[in-house]
Amino acid sequence: MVRLARYYKVYPLSIIKGSMQYVWDSGGNRYIDANTGHGVAFMGHSNPEIINAVKAQLDKITTVPLNMGNEARDEFVSEFSKIIPHGFDTVFLQNTGTEAVETAIKIGKKVTRRKTIVAFTNSFHGRTMGSLSVTWNENYRKAFQPLYPHVRFGTFNNVNEVDKLIDDDVCCVIVEPVQGEGGLNTATVNFLKALREAASRVNALLIFDEIQCGFGRTGEAWAFQHYGVEPDLFTAGKAIAGGLPIGLVVAKGEFGDVFSPGEHGSTFAGNPVVMAAAAAATRVFTRVNVPSIVKETGSLLAKRLSELNSRLVIRVKGMGLMIGVELRTRAEPYVEALMRHGILALTAGVNVVRFLPPYMISGDDVEAIVNALNEVLKTQ
Ligand SMILES: Cc1ncc(COP(=O)(O)O)c(C=O)c1O
Numbered sequence: 398m399v400r401l402a403r404y405y406k407v408y409p410l411s412i413i414k415g416s417m418q419y420v421w422d423s424g425g426n427r428y429i430d431a432n433t434g435h436g437v438a439f440m441g442h443s444n445p446e447i448i449n450a451v452k453a454q455l456d457k458i459t460t461v462p463l464n465m466g467n468e469a470r471d472e473f474v475s476e477f478s479k480i481i482p483h484g485f486d487t488v489f490l491q492n493t494g495t496e497a498v499e500t501a502i503k504i505g506k507k508v509t510r511r512k513t514i515v516a517f518t519n520s521f522h523g524r525t526m527g528s529l530s531v532t533w534n535e536n537y538r539k540a541f542q543p544l545y546p547h548v549r550f551g552t553f554n555n556v557n558e559v560d561k562l563i564d565d566d567v568c569c570v571i572v573e574p575v576q577g578e579g580g581l582n583t584a585t586v587n588f589l590k591a592l593r594e595a596a597s598r599v600n601a602l603l604i605f606d607e608i609q610c611g612f613g614r615t616g617e618a619w620a621f622q623h624y625g626v627e628p629d630l631f632t633a634g635k636a637i638a639g640g641l642p643i644g645l646v647v648a649k650g651e652f653g654d655v656f657s658p659g660e661h662g663s664t665f666a667g668n669p670v671v672m673a674a675a676a677a678a679t680r681v682f683t684r685v686n687v688p689s690i691v692k693e694t695g696s697l698l699a700k701r702l703s704e705l706n707s708r709l710v711i712r713v714k715g716m717g718l719m720i721g722v723e724l725r726t727r728a729e730p731y732v733e734a735l736m737r738h739g740i741l742a743l744t745a746g747v748n749v750v751r752f753l754p755p756y757m758i759s760g761d762d763v764e765a766i767v768n769a770l771n772e773v774l775k776t777q
Pocket residue numbers: 435493494495496498521522523524573577578606607608609610634635644
């Protein structure tokens with residue numbers, strides 16, 4: 398028998414079912430899921446409306462290539478359009494976040510015919526060769542050198558260096574408005590404004606990577622809507638298909654038709670089952686007004702976490718339901734200890750305990766998370 402390749406630290410836990418904000422392990426223990434598979438189950442586990450749409454689609458057809466039409470795909474585009482700001486009118490469908498980032502970079506290169514990509518300290522954009530090249534963490538990159546050689550890293554939130562960083566050799570600038578993996582660092586308004594101005598000045602494309610912070614996670618449909626600064630392209634993924642694989646790029650009009658046939662493609666992109674799930678997830682998103690719920694629950698979670706009384710806590714970081722507690726020490730042991738208290742969380746950077754719960758977590762769930770963290774901070 399083959400065995401699974403190991404490249405994650407695997408926890409001694411087998412998850413067998415989920416319902417909205419909760420999951421259960423094989424021993425019957427229930428957990429509040431503030432890990433959500435790296436942010437994927439934001440619309441809840443097995444959300445009934447999404448599951449019903451998937452089941453109905455399974456009875457119709459499970460694969461249709463992008464060079465043929467499909468009604469589930471049309472329906473997704475129609476639902477998704479309702480949450481896309483004016484001026485963005487093209488969506489490129491992919492299967493994962495890293496593929497979306499690759500697509501955005503290809504658009505930048507094709508439009509400008511230039512080579513240099515600007516990215517930032519503590520960025521995370523994915524694991525394939527292009528997206529890895531613009532990811533900051535040296536541990537993720539060093540075994541795979543040489544990566545794409547023309548990447549210039551600037552310091553996240555350093556406004557002063559932006560003009561020097563972005564010159565007319567730059568095809569695109571990629572940045573997460575709220576950095577997830579890198580430590581829940583929130584961009585400042587002045588930083589994103591400076592990037593916008595510099596990119597426009599040299600006709601480089603500004604890409605916001607909203608794969609983790611987008612789709613309502615921060616309390617607006619898209620994190621950049623907090624800032625009043627618009628990119629040329631933004632990437633999204635994770636929660637959009639309610640748990641099924643998706644990644645996409647949303648582009649301003651003039652960048653919609655940059656690829657000639659043969660220059661881009663993906664076998665599974667726009668899969669009808671994924672599209673049916675994504676149409677249903679987006680319909681729920683709009684109907685219940687997910688961002689407004691996130692604003693309320695996110696501020697409650699941030700407030701209660703900031704009341705933690707522990708000498709280990711430096712501060713609470715993040716936005717909406719993308720919240721981290723920065724510790725004076727490594728976060729990993731606390732994430733493991735939280736598991737034993739029925740809470741699934743994540744780390745971000747080295748010393749941040751990260752919470753990415755589903756939008757429907759209740760006030761009681763918030764209390765349970767805060768109480769559990771309080772306990773483990775005392776005992777670890
Ligand atoms: C901001 C950001 N970009 C890109 C990615 C890569 O997405 P995927 O793992 O779906 O390829 C992630 C995944 O965590 C992410 O958080």
